[in-house]
Amino acid sequence: MTTLEIILLTMLIFVTALYVYSKFWKGKTLKTLVDDVIEDSKGTLNEIGNAVVKVKDIILDKNFRDAIKKFVLEIEEKNIILKENNELFLTGEEKKKEVFNKIRLWILNLTGSTVNALDFVDENENKINLLIEEYVEFMNIIKDKHIS
Numbered sequence: 700m701t702t703l704e705i706i707l708l709t710m711l712i713f714v715t716a717l718y719v720y721s722k723f724w725k726g727k728t729l730k731t732l733v734d735d736v737i738e739d740s741k742g743t744l745n746e747i748g749n750a751v752v753k754v755k756d757i758i759l760d761k762n763f764r765d766a767i768k769k770f771v772l773e774i775e776e777k778n779i780i781l782k783e784n785n786e787l788f789l790t791g792e793e794k795k796k797e798v799f800n801k802i803r804l805w806i807l808n809l810t811g812s813t814v815n816a817l818d819f820v821d822e823n824e825n826k827i828n829l830l831i832e833e834y835v836e837f838m839n840i841i842k843d844k845h846i847s
């Protein structure tokens with residue numbers, strides 16, 4: 700054991716002893732003490748579970764934003780190539796539909812379920828639209844600055 704592990708173990712034992720002493724200090728029986736500890740543990744586990752869900756949401760949100768950005772950039776690059784070759788290129792709504800299709804495919808690959816992919820996209824359609832518009836707007840600003 701390293702010194703840090705020994706210090707942490709000592710602190711854990713001390714905090715646990717204080718916790719148990721505080722429960723006994725109130726004149727509770729051993730059964731009541733055990734019930735209190737179980738209730739406290741359940742509450743703590745619920746809080747930890749909520750924190751984990753929030754962290755997962757934040758991570759998913761970041762991955763989700765990054766994926767949408769990547770899809771918008773891919774479609775824009777593809778469109779630029781099509782324009783340069785005087786071929787048919789996608790309009791604004793067609794681009795959005797293509798991004799939505801890529802998102803569905805991405806979610807399908809993550810979850811392995813077509814139903815989950817469709818449900819996720821349907822539930823988050825407004826958020827997806829806002830993110831697409833945000834990135835397209837940003838890219839248009841960059842283009843305008845680059846052309847000027």
